Amino acid sequence: MANLTLKNLCKSFGDVVAVRNLSLNIHEGEFFVLLGPTGAGKTTSLRCIAGLEKPDSGEIWIGENLVNEWSAANRDVALVFQQYSLYPNYTVRKNLEFPLRSRLRRLPGKEIGPRVEKAAEALRIAHLLDRRTDKLSGGEMQRVAIGRAIVREPRLFLMDEPLSNVDAKLRELLRSELRGLQLKLGATLVFVTHDQVEAMTMGDRIGVLNHGELIQVGTPYEVYNSPQNTFVASFVGAPAINLFDATLDGDKLVVTPQKFELGLEAATRARLNQIVCGRKNVRVGVRPEHVNLVSNGGLAGTLYGAEDHGVEMILSISVADHLIRATLPATTRIPVNAPVQIAFAQDNLHFFDPQTTKNLVAT
Amino acid sequence: MADLDLIDIEKHFGTNWVIRKLNLRISQGEFVVLLGPSGCGKTTTLRAIAGLEEIDSGEIRIDGKRVESLPPSERDIAFVFQLYSLYPHLTAFENIAFPLRALRISNREVREKVTSVAKVLRIEHLLNKRPSALAGGDMQRVTIGRALVRRPKAILMDEPIGALDAKLREEMRVELRRLHIENKSTTIYVTHDQVEAMSMGDRIAIMNEGVLQQVGSPTEVYSWPANLFVAQFVGSPIMNVQNCQLEASDGMTKVRLDGMETPFQFGGELYGRVAAAGHVDIALGVRPEAILVELAQRPAYVPGEVRIIEPQGAYDILDIRIGQAVVRARTRSRFVTRLQEPVWVQLDEARTHFFDKKSGLALTSQK
Numbered sequence: 001m002a003n004l005t006l007k008n009l010c011k012s013f014g015d016v017v018a019v020r021n022l023s024l025n026i027h028e029g030e031f032f033v034l035l036g037p038t039g040a041g042k043t044t045s046l047r048c049i050a051g052l053e054k055p056d057s058g059e060i061w062i063g064e065n066l067v068n069e070w071s072a073a074n075r076d077v078a079l080v081f082q083q084y085s086l087y088p089n090y091t092v093r094k095n096l097e098f099p100l101r102s103r104l105r106r107l108p109g110k111e112i113g114p115r116v117e118k119a120a121e122a123l124r125i126a127h128l129l130d131r132r133t134d135k136l137s138g139g140e141m142q143r144v145a146i147g148r149a150i151v152r153e154p155r156l157f158l159m160d161e162p163l164s165n166v167d168a169k170l171r172e173l174l175r176s177e178l179r180g181l182q183l184k185l186g187a188t189l190v191f192v193t194h195d196q197v198e199a200m201t202m203g204d205r206i207g208v209l210n211h212g213e214l215i216q217v218g219t220p221y222e223v224y225n226s227p228q229n230t231f232v233a234s235f236v237g238a239p240a241i242n243l244f245d246a247t248l249d250g251d252k253l254v255v256t257p258q259k260f261e262l263g264l265e266a267a268t269r270a271r272l273n274q275i276v277c278g279r280k281n282v283r284v285g286v287r288p289e290h291v292n293l294v295s296n297g298g299l300a301g302t303l304y305g306a307e308d309h310g311v312e313m314i315l316s317i318s319v320a321d322h323l324i325r326a327t328l329p330a331t332t333r334i335p336v337n338a339p340v341q342i343a344f345a346q347d348n349l350h351f352f353d354p355q356t357t358k359n360l361v362a363t
Numbered sequence: 364m365a366d367l368d369l370i371d372i373e374k375h376f377g378t379n380w381v382i383r384k385l386n387l388r389i390s391q392g393e394f395v396v397l398l399g400p401s402g403c404g405k406t407t408t409l410r411a412i413a414g415l416e417e418i419d420s421g422e423i424r425i426d427g428k429r430v431e432s433l434p435p436s437e438r439d440i441a442f443v444f445q446l447y448s449l450y451p452h453l454t455a456f457e458n459i460a461f462p463l464r465a466l467r468i469s470n471r472e473v474r475e476k477v478t479s480v481a482k483v484l485r486i487e488h489l490l491n492k493r494p495s496a497l498a499g500g501d502m503q504r505v506t507i508g509r510a511l512v513r514r515p516k517a518i519l520m521d522e523p524i525g526a527l528d529a530k531l532r533e534e535m536r537v538e539l540r541r542l543h544i545e546n547k548s549t550t551i552y553v554t555h556d557q558v559e560a561m562s563m564g565d566r567i568a569i570m571n572e573g574v575l576q577q578v579g580s581p582t583e584v585y586s587w588p589a590n591l592f593v594a595q596f597v598g599s600p601i602m603n604v605q606n607c608q609l610e611a612s613d614g615m616t617k618v619r620l621d622g623m624e625t626p627f628q629f630g631g632e633l634y635g636r637v638a639a640a641g642h643v644d645i646a647l648g649v650r651p652e653a654i655l656v657e658l659a660q661r662p663a664y665v666p667g668e669v670r671i672i673e674p675q676g677a678y679d680i681l682d683i684r685i686g687q688a689v690v691r692a693r694t695r696s697r698f699v700t701r702l703q704e705p706v707w708v709q710l711d712e713a714r715t716h717f718f719d720k721k722s723g724l725a726l727t728s729q730k
Contacts, residue, residue: 037528167400168557169601176682176691179671183702196529201673201680221697224676237676240530289677305537305544307562310585310598311652311693314562316537323537327677330582336544 001188002063002155003028004049009058011044018044020212022058029186031179033203035193037235041212042192046158049190051075062155073104077156078149082164084141088134092125092144095133099152119150122181139170146178150185157182157189163198175201196236200224208232230283230357233350239288239314239325245354246284248276253284256320260299268346275351275360282360285350288314291326291342293334298341303334317342365426365516365549366391367412372421374407374573381407383573385421389517392547394540396564398554398596404573405553409519412551413442425516441510443520449494449505456481456490459508466513480508483545500531500538507542517549525554536562557597561585569593586714591723594648594716600680603654603690604718607647609638618647618710622687625665629712637717637726644720651680653714654692657707658699664707669699683708 009022019041026032034042047053049060051072060067067075078099086095096116100107107115120126123143128136133144142162149157163171163178179202182189193199199206200220207217208231216228227233233241246253246262251269253262262284264272276282301319313332317324317340326342334340351360372385382404389395397405410416412423414435423431430438449458459477481487484504494502503523510518524535540563543550554560560567561581569576569584569592577589588594594602610617610626616634617626637645657664670689671682674696681692681699685708692708699706717726 167555168599169595172600176671176673179673180682183671197675200675220674220676224674234530238529239533287677305540307536307540308581308585309558309561310581311650 001028001186003030004156004188004190005059005061006045006049007059007061009045009048009060010056011041011048011053012056017212019048019055022214024207024214024217026188026190028188031182031187031189031191031202031204033191033193033199033206034209035196035199035203035206035235036209037194039211040194040209042194042209043160045209046160046190046192049156050077050079050158073102075156076152076154077158078152078154080145080149080157080159080162082161084133084145084165086133086141086144086148089132091130091132092120092136092147093129095144096120096129096147096151099148105152115151115153119147122150122184123147123177138166139174142166142174146181150181155188157187158192159189160192161194162191164193164195171198178202196238200236206236208235210235226359226361227285227350228359230285230352233285233352233359237287239327241350242286242288242291242322242324243352244284244322246282247280248272248282249280253282255284255322259320260322262299262344265346268349272351279353281354283352283354283357285352286324286344287348288325288327290345290348291317291324292345293326293328293332294341294343296341298343301340301342303336303338303340306332306334306336315340366424367517367549367551368422368424368427369408369412370422370424372408372411372418372423374404374411374416374418380573382411382418385575387568387575387578389549389551391549394543394550394552394563394565396552396554396560396567397570398557398560398564398567399570400555400596402572403570405555405570406521408570409521409551409553412438412517413440413519414438415442439513439516441513441515441518443506443510443518443523449502449509451494454491454493455486455497455501455505455508458494458505459490459512461509462513476512477508480512483511483542484508499527500535503527503535504538507539511546511548515548517551520550520552522554523552524559525556532559539563557599561597567597569596571596587725587727588648588716589725591646591648591718591720594718594725598650600651600691600693602648602650602716604646604648605688605690606720607645607717609634609645611635611638620647620686620688620690623665623685627665627710628663629715633712633717640726642719642726645726646718646720647710648716648718649690649710650714651691651693653711654683654690655709655711656681656683656692656694656698657709658704660707661709664709667706667708669702669704669706672699672702681706 004026006022006024009019011019036042048055097112100112120129125143163174205219206223208215210231216232223236244255246255251264299319301317304318305316307314312330313328315326367389369385369387372382374382399405411418422429460473463473486504524532566580567584568578571592577584577593584597605620608619611634614631616629618629619626667683667685669681670684673680679694679696682689683692
């Protein structure tokens with residue numbers, strides 16, 4: 001296994017900049033997730049690392065080697081795609097053996113069997129080895145595809161949305177399986193996804209991309225609790241963070257005069273005074289789990305909608321012309337249109353610059 | 364708006380059953396979700412109600428009147444498809460007004476009806492735009508506006524928001540639900556997404572392989588699933604299901620998962636209800652939030668080891684090995700920070716389910 005370093009990677013297609021000046025250090029044995037919406041540049045980055053795409057400029061280092069000029073085969077990386085790309089007429093065993101029989105590797109025949117069996121064992125597909133791959137379920141096929149990457153014992157695993165074609169239940173299972181496997185193998189893995197739940201649950205670190213630019217790199221906790229800007233704040237987390245523009249007025253934040261005014265606790269006011277640097281306008285972010293119902297003294301609103309998710313209730317509360325999402329215990333029962341009062345856990349408020357969208361704490 | 368009755372509906376293609384003996388009553392003003400995996404028969408059921416699909420036997424009644432032999436146009440039902448299916452050359456206004464044009468009513472009346480629907484949907488300011496100028500969510504609203512404008516007896520929706528991105532879907536869920544509260548239109552909504560079903564339905568009807576598995580409120584299907592299929596189809600992360608052995612001892616029931624040395628201690632009543640009733644192969648089901656985790660030993664807690672930590676932001680999901688079993692538990696964020704950390708685990712008895720593995724049926728006393 002190897003570490004991976006990208007230095008100032010750039011790639012454009014015509015006038016469209018797909019990847020802009022991407023620099024990253026991915027450690028040996030790390031599960032690294034590239035997260036972003038469609039068109040963020042995550043797949044292009046991955047294809048550059050794999051050698052399927054030639055960057056316009058910048059350097060790609062795998063271990064001690066600058067691999068820009070190396071062919072895809074020589075880079076010794078294994079790719080797993082969303083589509084399974086298995087040989088349908090072959091058995092699982094043949095599919096797993098295939099990469100080992102390549103001329104590049106020339107593995108002695110007697111080593112092939114044990115390697116295949118070891119990989120099959122790890123993925124719990126040992127009982128399927130003699131079955132044809134077109135007789136497998138979606139989840140089994142994706143396991144075989146991952147198995148084909150594992151048997152090679154490559155320096156680096158690259159995966160592009162490998163779980164997005166399987167159903168929700170199986171995806172959940174494969175998520176923790178894949179993470180378990182990666183930990184066991186100590187594999188360096190770069191995983192591309194648009195699904196923030198996948199990124200949060202599997203990654204040691206997450207790199208959040210938008211419009212070809214790397215916005216933030218951090219652990220799931222860092223990305224969730226200290227988002228660099230409003231894009232990261234609202235892309236990560238479900239239900240999404242509540243965001244609203246406010247004006248600082250003495251010891252309160254005014255969103256809509258009279259109707260939506262937030263009295264600040266002393267500690268919050270002190271924190272805000274430190275970061276606003278004389279600015280009057282801030283964008284406030286508060287995650288739904290930090291919105292509470294109170295019996296008096298809170299912000300007055302009415303219940304717009306309630307979602308029973310079984311494990312908890314998600315309320316939408318209208319305050320002035322804003323809808324505030326709150327995650328509350330499953331036992332919460334309030335009729336729609338009823339008046340409610342809410343309060344925010346002020347230690348957990350985020351403040352962003354309304355112009356640059358940057359987190360005012362992080363800058 | 365109307366009551367809708369499905370009585371003994373059956374449908375098969377050759378030897379393949381698509382719907383088997385489906386009985387479902389939907390009351391006036393109710394929002395019912397048909398939930399299930401692909402191929403479970405939910406879309407066929409919806410299409411049969413609309414008259415787009417014939418059934419082999421059974422009755423479909425709208426306000427007590429049988430409609431199986433009526434063409435779709437005479438059933439007075441509106442159908443909203445997954446695709447936006449708007450006329451690209453017409454404005455939002457004309458798209459919504461379209462079903463009214465065939466009714467030969469005055470322009471003034473058309474304008475009134477369209478405006479009132481647009482007001483509810485909050486798209487009044489978009490009425491002059493063409494579909495190509497609208498965002499995905501707004502297009503969906505126009506589509507729904509077109510369905511509502513005729514004031515049909517019922518609205519049928521087939522995965523209407525499935526194609527939208529996650530965040531917009533989150534918003535549209537709230538809006539569709541809100542729309543229902545304001546309109547009280549009898550609505551049947553098809554989806555494979557349990558989150559949509561849970562968050563929008565007054566009741567959820569869960570189907571699998573053409574068979575209705577359970578009908579109930581979100582709380583009912585989540586807290587008292589009728590069988591293993593429902594238990595694992597509803598809820599995310601999915602309910603833990605494990606083999607278990609029960610043993611009566613000193614007025615208690617000892618519950619062991621595979622390879623477990625120290626058992627969980629449950630009330631004595633459990634053994635009589637489950638094992639003594641002749642059930643041999645028993646599965647235990649417990650949702651991640653009903654597994655209680657502690658960092659220090661406590662009476663009646665059993666040892667486990669943390670294998671994987673899955674942060675979800677607002678909370679963590681831990682994969683914990685207990686004996687040979689691995690269960691997933693929900694804890695507050697950063698409750699456990701290191702892998703391989705020893706933890707102590709207990710199951711919340713009131714929220715632990717038992718199933719007969721052969722039949723899949725719940726062996727629970729609640730309800």
